[in-house]
Amino acid sequence: MARRRVQKAQIFSLAEARLARRLSTYRERLDRVIRSNKRAIGRLYTSGSMFTKAGARAGRDLLTAHEHLLRVVTLLDRFDDTGDVPAPRSARAVEAIFTELDTLLERTGQLTAHTSELMGDLKPER
Numbered sequence: 001m002a003r004r005r006v007q008k009a010q011i012f013s014l015a016e017a018r019l020a021r022r023l024s025t026y027r028e029r030l031d032r033v034i035r036s037n038k039r040a041i042g043r044l045y046t047s048g049s050m051f052t053k054a055g056a057r058a059g060r061d062l063l064t065a066h067e068h069l070l071r072v073v074t075l076l077d078r079f080d081d082t083g084d085v086p087a088p089r090s091a092r093a094v095e096a097i098f099t100e101l102d103t104l105l106e107r108t109g110q111l112t113a114h115t116s117e118l119m120g121d122l123k124p125e126r
Contacts, residue, residue, distance in 0.1 A: 019094065023079055026101060030076065033108055034069050037062060040115060049119065058118040065111040068104045075101055 041062050049055035075097050 019079070022098070023076060026072075026076060026098075029105065030069065030072055033105065033112070034066075037065055037069065037108070037112060040112065040119065041066075044115075044119060047119075054118055058115045061111045061115045061118075065108040065115075068108045068111075072101055072104050072108075075104075 041059065044050045044055055044059055044062065050059050078097065
């Protein structure tokens with residue numbers, strides 16, 4: 001009597017796939033914002049505007065934005081389950097983290113936009 005080989009079905013979680021795609025999108029967005037923030041800080045420094053009152057304010061806003069970005073990195077790392085804090089398992093906890101991510105990225109965008117306006121008005125001192 002011939003034995004049949006039973007193949008095990010591969011289980012694919014759509015929820016995990018959606019989460020992975022969402023995390024990838026956030027990481028790409030985060031990389032773009034960090035590069036933009038670093039360029040703005042560099043322009044502020046190289047133009048000499050950082051040493052004016054308005055430039056110092058713009059620099060402070062950019063540093064605050066950078067702090068928000070570091071918090072975003074920390075939140076994204078929580079999903080990797082490699083740190084001291086275990087990755088969230090419940091949908092409610094995951095959504096809470098994504099809500100905080102959106103809030104931080106929105107604040108960062110506002111600070112960067114405000115700084116861009118200031119930098120447009122700043123002239124390097126001679």
